[in-house]
């Protein structure tokens with residue numbers, strides 16, 4: 001059975017070009033980039049090449065504005081904790097209720113007598129407007145953090161408008177761009193973003209590598225202290241193979257991203273229109289908003305997501321319910337709850353996320369299997385007339 | 389002995405088998421007892437039907453709209469109920485349901501508990 005992977009928002013396959021680029025750094029090119037000798041210089045050159053590629057992908061003014069981290073979670077933590085620490089460890093953080101747990105739980109952990117947090121509720125499509133941000137800014141707001149593209153429903157936030165507002169008010173702005181990177185055009189310099197989080201494994205790079213963009217002049221304190229790597233903002237010997245893989249993934253995303261985004265949007269459109277045509281009572285969550293091209297979050301009313309997921313999995317099709325990072329919890333997705341979905345829609349939600357390598361055939365397989373899976377799950381449901 | 393609740397978030401092969409092909413799905417035409425239950429947190433909804441012959445369960449069936457764990461728990465419960473007396477049914481615990489499935493993830497304990505509640509609701513209905 002050919003397996004179909006439609007869970008690219010959880011993680012993506014490492015592209016062969018990326019694995020190839022990394023290979024020498026798991027072999028002969030093992031040097032420490034901080035060493036003065038030849039081994040070190042080879043590794044340093046590779047790290048700096050990757051930095052330039054990451055900077056180019058997001059339109060950073062200088063490669064030095066890229067700090068390599070262990071991934072999206074660390075980047076979010078560094079931005080939030082580092083910006084608040086640099087601002088004296090007190091004040092107000094303004095964020096949204098649809099952020100990834102890496103942001104929300106960090107805010108929760110920071111919240112104290114000295115640090116206050118506001119989580120803006122989204123509209124029904126998962127959007128947070130610049131107007132709402134403006135209305136919730138306080139004189140002591142030290143950071144605004146609103147994600148670029150949502151991992152569960154794909155909703156794109158108006159980061160340009162929010163960044164402009166923050167500029168005008170003199171408040172630093174962070175955006176978690178882990179899902180949006182490589183899928184939407186990005187120019188942090190033009191937008192005036194202060195901090196931007198990214199992760200390699202969502203763009204066909206390796207797991208455990210990512211970066212935080214830090215605009216020159218933005219104030220940040222480190223989380224990790226030690227050898228003083230990454231401009232003293234992220235100590236620790238660099239993950240050279242991971243960084244090289246990240247760099248190659250950024251290069252590929254820059255070259256192929258726009259065409260890939262168009263192809264994914266078309267595939268997603270085909271998936272959604274065919275599903276809605278063949279299966280009654282389907283809701284496209286976030287469908288009223290602009291979305292990441294490959295993300296489709298659908299609710300099958302009268303069915304249940306996890307059992308659908310397992311039925312698809314038994315047919316070799318991988319999808320997800322809620323966020324992969326919260327697998328193991330039975331709480332419904334905080335994003336869908338914040339969007340105000342009914343209990344029925346929450347229970348029946350399933351996320352399909354397309355990416356590099358997704359094909360028409362993959363969508364075709366879903367269309368072959370899903371209608372029958374939904375029909376069977378619905379057929380097992382209790383009938384209202386069950387009581388004698 | 390297999391532990392009832394395990395520290396894992398993946399389902400065992402046995403549980404997956406029950407989810408793919410749940411046993412005893414559907415209603416009983418003239419049941420002697422009907423139990424119903426819901427899980428407010430995840431929205432699981434279940435109905436259990438029992439038909440007795442004399443003192444013992446001759447047929448147990450269920451209808452289900454819920455997560456994998458509650459589906460497997462109800463499937464297991466309808467298997468376990470066959471041939472049992474009301475008294476024996478009262479003795480069934482969430483642990484036994486989970487053991488019958490070769491273990492359930494610990495965070496899904498509430499699903500095996502819901503299965504037990506629905507069973508007891510049915511027995512109350514019969515009484």
Ligand SMILES: Cc1ncc(COP(=O)(O)O)c(C=O)c1O
Nearest residue numbers: 071072073100102151178179199
């Ligand atoms: C929006 C968003 N932010 C942050 C993360 C965490 O990234 P990482 O897995 O690299 O720690 C994810 C991963 O699911 C994500 O989707």
Ligand SMILES: [Zn+2]
Nearest residue numbers: 430455458499
């Ligand atoms: Zn459940």
